Amino acid sequence: MAEEIDTQQEYVHKKVENIVFGVASPQLIKKMASAKIVTPELYDKEGYPVDGGLMDIRLGVIDPGLRCKTCGSKLKECIGHFGYIELARPVTHIIFVNIILSLLRSTCKECGKILIPKDKIGRCHAKLDKAEAEGELEGRRAAIKNIISGLKTVNKCPYCKARQQKIALEKPTTFVENDKKMSPIEVRTRLEKISDEDIEIFGLKPGYVRPEWMILTVLSIPPVTMRPSITLETGERSEDDLTHKLGDIVRINQRLFENINAGAPEIIIEDLWDLLQYHITTFFDNNVAQLPPARHRSGQPLKTITARIKSKEGRIRHNLAGKRTNFSSRTVISPDPMIELNEVGVPKVVAMKLTMPIRVTEWNLEYLKKFMERGSSKYPGANYLIRPDGKKKKMTDETQEALIEEVAPGYIVERHLMDGDIALFNRQPSLHRMSMMSHKIRVLAGRTFRLNPAVCNPYNADFDGDEMNLHIPQTEEAITEAEVLMQVQTQLISPRYGLSVIGCVQDAISGNYLLTRGAELRRDEAVDLLCRVGVKDFSKLPSKEMINGREIFSCILPDDFNFKGKSRSVDEKGGNEVIIKSGKLVKGVMDRDNLGEGSGLLLRTIHKNYGENKAIKILGKIFKLGIVYLARNGFTAALSDSDLPEPARMKIKDILNKAEDDVNNLINIYHQGKLEIFPGRTAEETLELKILELLNKSRNETGIVVAEHLNKNTGSSVMSDSGSRGGPLNLAQMAACVGQQAMRGKRIEKGYIGRTLSFFKKGDLSSNARGFIRDGYKGGLTPYEFFFGAITGRDSLMDTALRTPKSGYLYRRLANAMQDLKVEYDLTVRDASGRIVQFRYGEDGIDVSKSENGIINIDRIISNVK
């Protein structure tokens, strides 16, 4: 252990012990400056930087060929040097206004002492130290704030007994004492009076900060390397935003100087002074609430110092915390149900650009030479050769032969991607760990990434133009880690609810439902079907001419698999039980409750019994079986799917007529004032609630009628019953009645005064005047019904568009707050500093990803032990 530290110390050249932040004094600013800036001009007639201008070559070089006058080095060697300007009048620094305000408020205006009696100062220090011991720096800051706010009301200096005036901040930078403006000069003289000892209470360190330095008398000019100008194609020069701003400052400063020297009237000087204050303020921060932002001639706001550092596009989050990666690729995604779940289809063009580094050994030398012979333009070839000393050589027609000659063990060949290579696949926003999984590469024709539709769920991807990213890990460690920890099968069980995040979707569910609901196939058809799915062992098929769907499905299941569950739909005998005995589906149908993602325990049980690798293979086969069967069987949703027989239509009409009558009845009772009012509600609210309830009930009744009378064998019904898409509600909306359109839980009441549309009478509360759509989509909507549908449609569209960024930001805050919480070995959940957050994770200590839907099934464990 001791040795380890020693070896480390060899490499530690210099060590940062602590960092002190202070405020630059005028002397320091002058000392670190290598030029005094006096003129706003940038270049002379020849285009050469003016001496004493903002582009002075003593401030660094940004043009090739020139040498820095300060350090003598060329472009890119010289890091730039600061300059300064002498301000004609002092100016408040915008960043420090709040500190200045609290300093002014809590010190005496006459003697400059802090407004705390001598005997209490010691106690003050003790309080602050204690706060720091408890809550670290944040605690100290809070305590300082506390003390300062207490001093606001002191109106008599405990030392010189001088009366104190109320000081206010007139935003952004003006201080007002008793309705009288204080000039920065006055403020500065006040601040000068404050002693070094008193400063400490405010959290300022004597020797590093003096309060008066917060009022600027000289301004530091940043080096030109920090604000390089761009030469356009036309030869014109375009200056950086900061240079523009500094030009304004220098110009106004010069004018102020001239006016003062010429003895100009006070008003003119005041105006210029304010203007200088404005320019310097916006130089530091162009987003001050009370100031109009300084703009380009084109009208777009200047990007000054604060904007460079702050927020998402600023230096910290964009340039320092934001990383960019090589060996990655991005393109549109499209589905391919025939590739495996843990595969990703990569276009050939991508496979020929991205590479895999393969170390040359004695044994693979000849094999890799073949790749090199094919070069970079023939698949599968090689793009680069890396020498043992780390030099990278590109494979081109010229270099190819020499490089093939050169390769020897120890070299690294960067060959094209091939089937079976490991890649990380990711879709933003990466909200959970399943948003980035590792897949095996499958090189395919075309220009899109292909993924199995079953893994859309964890990525939350669809194919309406979504793009995804692909990364190729380059080191052995990274590849292994991706393979062992991140492959799709390792992510099968969600850590959120302990069920499979990947399951059958859409057609795969419909197909398996139809197959297991009582399909019968000829033996050759069955074998063909299974073959297509990838089953090669047909010994489980019973030896008879006609084979039913359940027997085909059973071929995929392991022989020793036992399962009991429930399905959402009923089988031909009317039961919803699913029984699998010794790998045979004896009873029940397969639908969303057993095959779908995040529901049902069939997939979870397979995973538990046979492990992730087998589980994903079985799932892949089930998925393909459904799709292939459906494709062979044919599947369509037709307009006639929602046809209802005449008696059913009459029934629905009766239900809706009755509902309408009932509503009118209620309205009459309400108008007579005889309505029975709910406690805590007004009469109007009660009426609305009653009407809503009534209409909803009648819509549901129509739904029941529809469910009873629709043909069970149409595509639409199959989708609804199997749960692959749509539900009974959608069927009812098509066949019978769309129902009440609601906005914010109420019937539609917007529009004109007292009515929704001019088509209705004022005060009409009847069902159809307030957004009840009694027709079905197939039968067709009346114009006003269509309009009500459009209202709610637009409303929900707006709602989602507004909600998405809000919830994204909420998530970001939550993730940042919880990112380093961790379950320790003693089962407590602790934060980074070891503070306990929970004594047991989730209070029950259950690892959800090892549970079934958050529950540990003790009954099964017991029965397994038996």
Add this chain to the structure above:
Amino acid sequence: MAKRKSKLIIKKHILIPKHIKLSAKERDELFKKYNISLKELPKIKKDDSAITSLNVKEGDVIKIIRMSQTAGEVEFYRGVISE
């Protein structure tokens, strides 16, 4: 507002879990069990309405028995702080 004795005894409210003051021995055992000091414990203010009648001082540890959705009954500990 004049001092008025509230009839509501917060401790007895159905939504307030049971708060129990740990003895010095129990407290030390807890600290030893989790290898912690008072700093690492979640905090509770001394004047928290739920523990006013327990006669606590700074540095005491309160055991809270809560009903939990996931685990039935759960023990939770908080260290008493002033203000």
